[in-house]
Amino acid sequence: MGKKTNLVGEIIQDPKVKPLSPHLQVYRPQITSVLSITHRMTGVVLSVGSLGLASWIIAGAFGEQVFSVAQLIISYWISQLLLFAWTLCLFYHLLNGIRHLFWDAGKGLEISQVTWSGWFVVSSACVLNIIFWLIAYGFFAKLV
Amino acid sequence: MAREGVSHWWYQRLTAVALAPLTLWFVWSTIQLMGVDLAGFRAWLSGPVNLVLSTLFVCTLFYHMKLGIQVIIEDYVHDHVLNSLGLIATNIVSVVFCVLTVVSIFVIVFGS
Numbered sequence: 334m335g336k337k338t339n340l341v342g343e344i345i346q347d348p349k350v351k352p353l354s355p356h357l358q359v360y361r362p363q364i365t366s367v368l369s370i371t372h373r374m375t376g377v378v379l380s381v382g383s384l385g386l387a388s389w390i391i392a393g394a395f396g397e398q399v400f401s402v403a404q405l406i407i408s409y410w411i412s413q414l415l416l417f418a419w420t421l422c423l424f425y426h427l428l429n430g431i432r433h434l435f436w437d438a439g440k441g442l443e444i445s446q447v448t449w450s451g452w453f454v455v456s457s458a459c460v461l462n463i464i465f466w467l468i469a470y471g472f473f474a475k476l477v
Numbered sequence: 478m479a480r481e482g483v484s485h486w487w488y489q490r491l492t493a494v495a496l497a498p499l500t501l502w503f504v505w506s507t508i509q510l511m512g513v514d515l516a517g518f519r520a521w522l523s524g525p526v527n528l529v530l531s532t533l534f535v536c537t538l539f540y541h542m543k544l545g546i547q548v549i550i551e552d553y554v555h556d557h558v559l560n561s562l563g564l565i566a567t568n569i570v571s572v573v574f575c576v577l578t579v580v581s582i583f584v585i586v587f588g589s
Contacts (some may be wrong), residue, residue, distance in 0.1 A: 374551055380542045381540060384570070387535070387578040392480070393515055394581035394588065400515040420504070427500050430493050469508055 364451045371428050375422035382419040420465055426457040485544060492541035501532045511528075522588050535578045542570035 337345040360366070392403035406412055432450050434443045441450055467473060510521060521527055550563040 373545075375551065376542075376545045379588060380546055383542060384574055387574045388537070388583075390535075390578050391581045393518055394584040397515045401522060404512065404514070423500065425502070428496060431497060434490065465504065468567070469511055 345459045364448055365416075368429065368451045368454070372426065372433070375429075377424040378419065379426055382415075382422070417462070417466060421458060421462045424461045424465075425454065428458055430456040482543075483546075488546075489541070489544045490574065492537050495533075495537050496541055499530065499537060500547055502530055519585050522582060526530055527585060528582070531582055532579055535582070538576060539571045539575035546571075 339345055389403050389407065393400045407416070430442070432454055435450075441447065506521075506527070510518060513521070522531060546567045547564060548562060550567065554560045554563050
């Protein structure tokens with residue numbers, strides 16, 4: 334779109350527009366960078382969800398009727414779906430947070446260890462979330 | 478503000494360490510509280526361990542949340558006015574929700 338080019342077709346940069354470094358968009362997504370931003374994104378999701386959770390407790394202070402409305406809202410399938418996503422974020426943020434604490438202690442910083450622990454955190458979060466919801470819906474109780 | 482970086486970093490970790498076991502306790506508790514009515518919730522909350530841990534969990538959670546959102550705003554919101562407004566809003570929302578939730582816990586347990 335109307336970019337100035339020189340004689341051999343190279344784009345001439347506007348001298349006022351300085352190139353930025355690093356060029357995030359030219360990097361192939363890697364487990365390290367993707368999990369790093371995921372930690373922040375899950376943090377935001379958890380924050381929003383925490384306000385909802387707090388509202389549930391606050392509803393309890395208004396008495397039986399308000400609390401039963403809150404319980405009804407939570408029981409809707411869309412709420413349950415959101416809660417499923419929220420607990421997945423919770424398990425991920427919890428496990429990856431522990432991974433960060435290990436790094437702060439100077440442990441597990443080799444690239445191979447970072448890659449390994451990254452995949453471990455992702456898979457463990459998924460497994461824990463499924464186990465949590467199976468217990469919540471009384472799946473294991475039915476087996477006994 | 479200058480010289481706040483170290484304490485911010487330190488409190489972020491401190492609350493994280495506290496939240497790790499508290500979160501596991503919270504997750505376990507929610508399983509027991511699924512679909513319970515207010516009387517059941519009150520009975521559970523009235524146990525001294527649950528009362529203390531709930532209060533600790535809420536306070537630590539909202540403090541950790543405030544520190545985390547603060548970093549995200551500082552890193553990604555470059556507009557000076559929006560940045561300041563975002564930080565102020567984060568502080569207000571965190572404190573208000575923390576106080577409301579803790580007060581509610583005590584109203585549920587000790588209220589009429």
